[in-house]
Amino acid sequence: MAKILHKEKLAENVFLMRLEAPLIAEERQAGQFIMLQTDEDLGERIPLTIADADIEEGSITIIFQVVGKSTKELALFKEGDDIPVLVGPLGKPTHLDNFGTVVCVGGGIGVAPLHPIAQAMKKAGNKVITIIGARTKDLLILEDEMREIADEFIVCTDDGSYGRKALVTEPLKELCERDPKPNLAVAIGPPVMMKFCAKTTEPYEVETLVSLNTVMVDGTGMCGGCRVSIDGEPKFVCVDGPEFDGHKVDFENMVSRMSSYHEFEKQKDHECNLDKEFEAKLEETK
Amino acid sequence: MSHENPEVIAEKAREWLAEYIVKKDELKPKDRMKIPSQEMPAQDPIERGKNLDEVALGFTMEQARLEAMRCLQCKKSTCVDDCPVAIDVPGFVKHIADGEFQAAADVIKQTSLLPSICGRVCPQETQCQEHCKVGLAMKDVDKGVAIGRLERFVADWERATGNIKVPPVKPETGKKVAVVGSGPAGLVVAADVRREGHTVTVFEAFHKLGGVMRYGIPEFRLPNEIIDQEIDTLNKMGVEIKTNFVVGRTRKLTDLINKDGFDAVFVGTGAGLPYFMGIEGENLVGVFSANEYLTRANLMKAYDKKESNTPIFESKNVAVLGGGNVAMDAARMALRLGAENVYVVYRRTEKEMPARNEEIEHAKEEGIQFHFLRNPKRILGTEDGRVRGMEVLKYELGEPDSSGRRRPVAIEGSEFEMEVDTVLVSIGNGSNPLISQTTPEMEVNKWGNIVVDDTQKSNIDKIYAGGDIVLGAATVILAMGEGRRAAAAINKQLADELAEEAKSN
Numbered sequence: 001m002a003k004i005l006h007k008e009k010l011a012e013n014v015f016l017m018r019l020e021a022p023l024i025a026e027e028r029q030a031g032q033f034i035m036l037q038t039d040e041d042l043g044e045r046i047p048l049t050i051a052d053a054d055i056e057e058g059s060i061t062i063i064f065q066v067v068g069k070s071t072k073e074l075a076l077f078k079e080g081d082d083i084p085v086l087v088g089p090l091g092k093p094t095h096l097d098n099f100g101t102v103v104c105v106g107g108g109i110g111v112a113p114l115h116p117i118a119q120a121m122k123k124a125g126n127k128v129i130t131i132i133g134a135r136t137k138d139l140l141i142l143e144d145e146m147r148e149i150a151d152e153f154i155v156c157t158d159d160g161s162y163g164r165k166a167l168v169t170e171p172l173k174e175l176c177e178r179d180p181k182p183n184l185a186v187a188i189g190p191p192v193m194m195k196f197c198a199k200t201t202e203p204y205e206v207e208t209l210v211s212l213n214t215v216m217v218d219g220t221g222m223c224g225g226c227r228v229s230i231d232g233e234p235k236f237v238c239v240d241g242p243e244f245d246g247h248k249v250d251f252e253n254m255v256s257r258m259s260s261y262h263e264f265e266k267q268k269d270h271e272c273n274l275d276k277e278f279e280a281k282l283e284e285t286k
Numbered sequence: 287m288s289h290e291n292p293e294v295i296a297e298k299a300r301e302w303l304a305e306y307i308v309k310k311d312e313l314k315p316k317d318r319m320k321i322p323s324q325e326m327p328a329q330d331p332i333e334r335g336k337n338l339d340e341v342a343l344g345f346t347m348e349q350a351r352l353e354a355m356r357c358l359q360c361k362k363s364t365c366v367d368d369c370p371v372a373i374d375v376p377g378f379v380k381h382i383a384d385g386e387f388q389a390a391a392d393v394i395k396q397t398s399l400l401p402s403i404c405g406r407v408c409p410q411e412t413q414c415q416e417h418c419k420v421g422l423a424m425k426d427v428d429k430g431v432a433i434g435r436l437e438r439f440v441a442d443w444e445r446a447t448g449n450i451k452v453p454p455v456k457p458e459t460g461k462k463v464a465v466v467g468s469g470p471a472g473l474v475v476a477a478d479v480r481r482e483g484h485t486v487t488v489f490e491a492f493h494k495l496g497g498v499m500r501y502g503i504p505e506f507r508l509p510n511e512i513i514d515q516e517i518d519t520l521n522k523m524g525v526e527i528k529t530n531f532v533v534g535r536t537r538k539l540t541d542l543i544n545k546d547g548f549d550a551v552f553v554g555t556g557a558g559l560p561y562f563m564g565i566e567g568e569n570l571v572g573v574f575s576a577n578e579y580l581t582r583a584n585l586m587k588a589y590d591k592k593e594s595n596t597p598i599f600e601s602k603n604v605a606v607l608g609g610g611n612v613a614m615d616a617a618r619m620a621l622r623l624g625a626e627n628v629y630v631v632y633r634r635t636e637k638e639m640p641a642r643n644e645e646i647e648h649a650k651e652e653g654i655q656f657h658f659l660r661n662p663k664r665i666l667g668t669e670d671g672r673v674r675g676m677e678v679l680k681y682e683l684g685e686p687d688s689s690g691r692r693r694p695v696a697i698e699g700s701e702f703e704m705e706v707d708t709v710l711v712s713i714g715n716g717s718n719p720l721i722s723q724t725t726p727e728m729e730v731n732k733w734g735n736i737v738v739d740d741t742q743k744s745n746i747d748k749i750y751a752g753g754d755i756v757l758g759a760a761t762v763i764l765a766m767g768e769g770r771r772a773a774a775a776i777n778k779q780l781a782d783e784l785a786e787e788a789k790s791n
Contacts, residue, residue, distance in 0.1 A: 027536060
């Protein structure tokens, strides 16, 4: 069980929660994730990256987007409520080093998992150039936090409502063309964004890490549901990842596998009727 | 073997018992051999394919007493030698024959904490029952005394009294032991160590206890209620339990000793990542490891499609690859989840199948279709990446391989297509990588299994291991046997330390 110490809405359907989890706060490292359930018996296990931690308070921060029934249920928890199941930190931590210049690229909700990595890269002595992007201004999250860490900071929106009107791959390409080029890129966001970031950096031979968020059940190396094809080899996101060399990931297969349960999810979402009542119920949790 | 009506079985047993009970003290071995061996009553095969209730219903009291009377009470009891936890088989069986069920339960519990589980899932036919004289005389291991079914009967009987005896716990010693993983090995260690008066904390990664008994073995073979019951006994003994705690990640293994003051740690983290075939199409949507499929259905309750938030794949035609107990469980679960056709595809013949006979028979009765000497060459997909079928090769048996089983050899040009939408891969597991990843000083073999000495101690002082993390994928009872041995070594280590401390005071 983990008490919700703080909850806020960051953007449309995007929420931040600070959870009481002293052991996880102490052990977690950049790049790791937790799993939680909204119900001990019937809840689904949701993997979420740890966006931040506070050892003194004994808390971790998670940021999530409402995409289906389980995340809707999560969004309806109030400050002071207990999350019945919380386990972590899971996954391999980000490999940290002083690489030189690191470009951190975050798309949409992907900025949340990118935050601790950018922090840690900075702390490891790197020059951190950050690009964050979203479809539109209202969907941008953690702008101030990311700006604070960055040596150079670029914001883009797809529709030009804020910052530069561009996809994140545009400034990424420009950075790759600089001399010297960046030593490492870390791209986290929707699969298609990560795929195109990896495609952008590949011709410039800039090593590019991506953080994958595949379907998972246990998250501890038992079920194999999270397997992805890395350079033709099956790898398991929960114990071999979540970070992989973006140039080696078979994104098409990953995206297709992530759709395994779309029918079920649509139906669940429809059945639970949360859509209609969600906004009203959400009001009540304030 | 075919399904027989439980009421008929019960009625026959009543009649026979009446006949034998009057002369029970005068029975000679040859009379005992004549007592009909008792069939396990089971749910109707068609009905049970639509529910998750337990398939085997358990012996009636009359059946249990009759079956127990078949025991010859051998002086040299091979059944005890063949039991990984050395249960006094003739002892408890005699009590059943005499109708002294509580006494029978007490005998079993001297050595086994989990009789209602072992009685259900142990492979008795290759252990205690294998060399039973009665079975040997009849040249049929299944006609040996049904020791497991009797064990189950006694355990269920005691549970039904609502008054399960909690094993006595010695006075507190002040020593602390951590048990990592709450599967069969861990639970045995917890009980055995707690009995000596040491404080025990069990750490479990999942939100529920029982390990593979919970996430792997389905409700229809081992009801959750029974696991809960066994764990309740541990609670009553004062064992502390921490769920949602991944040792290695939430806390480093060695920190349990160096920072948290545990005097010994037992690692029973179980089997790990499932093996896949390494064939084309294995990453298509609709290909799952049996582990994943069963975990969704069992632990995450996805069989309750209405209430559970965890999805499970909707299937019409399912191919299960493999021939072990897990394959049988996956196949039978798929049927219960609504699949129209479930095929078990196995590259050897029925004789070589590692699954228990009972499970194979039950699966057949339920309509699972077996395809022996067949193995997929590749899995075929639709344009949008979903399984549409398998290209399968026919095999024949060649020379025996290192396992002594005849090696299956592919027949060239024998490819044919099978129409399936789901493939469940059940060809075994590697080791769980979490402990070795996070404890680099731990010695593991090339498969990632923890290396232990003959007391189950690892290369790290005060850290012991057992069960599948040591053995690779094995059985519940073998894990328990390892747990028992580890507990003995831990108890000895702590007793020595206590003696040492007493001396220096």
